[in-house]
Amino acid sequence: MEGVNNRSPGRKATLKLERLENQFQSHLDAPEISSSARAICEILTRASPHGIESALNSTGISPSTELVCEVLKFCYHYPSSAVKFFRWAGKAHKHSAYAWNLMVDLLGKNQLFDPMWDAVRSMKQEDMLSIPTFVSIFGSYCNLARFDEAIMSFDVMDRYGVQQDVVAVNSLLSAICNEENQTERALEFFERIRTKILPDGDSFAILLEGWEKEGNVAQAIHTFGEMVTSIGWSPQNMSAYDTFLTTLVRGERVDEAIKFLGVMKGNSCLPGLRFFSTALVILIKQNNSPHAIALWDIMVSSGLLPDLTMYNTMIGLLCNNNDIDNAFRLLDEMPLNGAFPDSLTYNMIFQCLIKKKKVHELGKFFLEMIKNEMPPTHSNCAMAITMLFEGYDPEAAIEIWNYMIENDIKPFDVSANALLLGLCNLGRFSDIRRFADDMLDRRVSIYESTMTHLKDAFYREGRAARDKFDSIFRRWKHC
CATH class of the missing domain: 1.25.40.10 (Tetratricopeptide repeat domain)
Known part of the structure; x- marks a missing residue:
């Protein structure tokens, strides 16, 4: 092909090819494959190159159009054998356009570009070339970072009788933008070709997706402006608008996104x-x-x-x-x-x-929660009890504890200790004795640190308070 060289790939391109090859499905991991296709794939993967045709003849299998396509899909790892099979099958039936396109894709994905273009020329003679053929070619070159060849392939489309239209433009733009950090290169091609072929909403959407992936807010704004100037506003371009706005938000330019939303809403194009x-x-x-x-x-x-x-x-x-x-x-x-x-x-x-220590609001909201049968979690109850004591609303804290007991909101331990400490800080020793006895009856765990705090407070109050604590302590000791 004129202008397209079959040069060797660099190390990065080779590694990328290896990753692509790992994605190709083999007949071995395809349970849905037909028995005839499996038998042929076994031959193509195991027979010697010189023995493939005779082995295929010996199967007695008639290579229908459907069978040829099925086999080719599972032969990306074996391009030479796939070519031999394709030629063998072509002797029995004329290949379909889909089968030819599979062969072009298979050869391109395996860097066999000279045979790929031979196949393209054969397709031209058979009048089977179409845009999908060149979409495959664009992808094969771009997957290997051979962008110049991909663009040259677009440039020679008309020589092969395939129209260079906006669908072809968008296919090449997409193939370029699918590669990392190549949207600038896609834009260069876009700027060159747009005077010849008018872009549509998809053209701009592809570029905007590239800018989003690269996080290039400035270029996204420029491309979006060009889009509106070139093709105006239309709800059909919603995916492009979504992508543009998302780029602004990701780039922490939300104020601008909000301004654009206002403009879009005015043009009936809100995302x-x-x-x-x-x-x-x-x-x-x-x-x-x-x-x-x-x-x-x-x-x-x-x-x-x-x-x-x-x-x-x-x-x-x-x-x-x-x-x-x-x-x-x-x-x-x-x-x-x-x-x-x-x-x-x-x-x-x-x-x-x-x-936020909203003591009054918390009590009211707690009542709303239980009214709507949406009780607080046990951890929220514990935090609320502590906060309410700190906010000098012990009755609300006691109300939450009683609700926990009545509605069995377990575990009780953290809330129980928060209640005892809160009462202790207020000097409500009789209430402590009552609640502690009930907690011990329910086998609720009172922490040693809580008991130490209670002991200090009770003992400071004199003999009577000390006796109350000792009574609690004896029960606690034997629990």
Whole structure:
């Protein structure tokens, strides 16, 4: 072929070829293969090169079009044998375009580019060439980082009677952009060819996906601007818009993403729930709650309804950043949008109230939780009891403990010790005796460190208090 040399690959290309070969499926690990195809594959993998044709003849198998295609799919590891089989089968029946395309792909993936182009010329004579043939050629060259040959292959398409249209352009762009850090090279080809072949939404989408993969925000903005100028706005290009916005969010340019969202909304091209889900995941990883809530509000106001998982994810982010007001706002709007809070929803907010030491709000929210049959977890109960004593609301702490006992929210141990220590710090020794006896009856573990703290406090109170502690201690000692 003119202008395309069959040069040797470098070390990186060789390693890449080895990885590609490892992806080829063998007949040995294909349980769905037919018995005839398996028999032929056995010959192609085991017979000597000179004995393949006679071995194939001896099988008595008629190589139908379907059988030829089936065998070729499992012979990528044995290109020489596959060629011999292909020629043998061609004597019985004329090959289909699909079979020819498989052979072109097989030869290209094995770096047998001279035989590959021989096959292309044969296909031209048979009038079987099409864009899929060249898509395979583009991929084979780009997989080996031979981008110049891939582009030259595009340039000679018309000599082989295949039209250079936007589908072919996009196929080559995709093959180049699939390789690491090659979007700039794809852009060079794009800029050269766009004056001859007008790009479509897919052309820009491919480039935008490349920029997203490489994290190149500046180039993504430039390409997006070119897209809007060239082909205008259309809901059909939503995947390109999604990719562009995702690139901005990943690049921590959320303010710009929000501005573009406003423009898109004005042009009836607002992205779908998929983008918002992806963007929120990114922002959560960045722990960026202000921008997350801004995107969230745009999403909901546009009529896109998040599900329970999205609500919980968002509420979790807000609670981690102590934004309790927005967490409550989302909790209140959930039923309106058909998403009903679960135990996780309530417990995340409950925990946030504990962290922020919202004593009054915690008590009210606890009542709401039990009213809705969404009780706090045992660990949240323990933290709440400690916080309520620190916030001088011991009755609320006792109420939580009693609820745990009545509803068997186990394990009790951490909460029990928090209750005893809280009562001890307030000097409520009679209550300690009552609760400690009940705990010991229930075989709840009272920690040694708690007993030491109680002992110090009781002994400071005098003889009567000391006797009370000794009574508790004797029971504790024998539990």
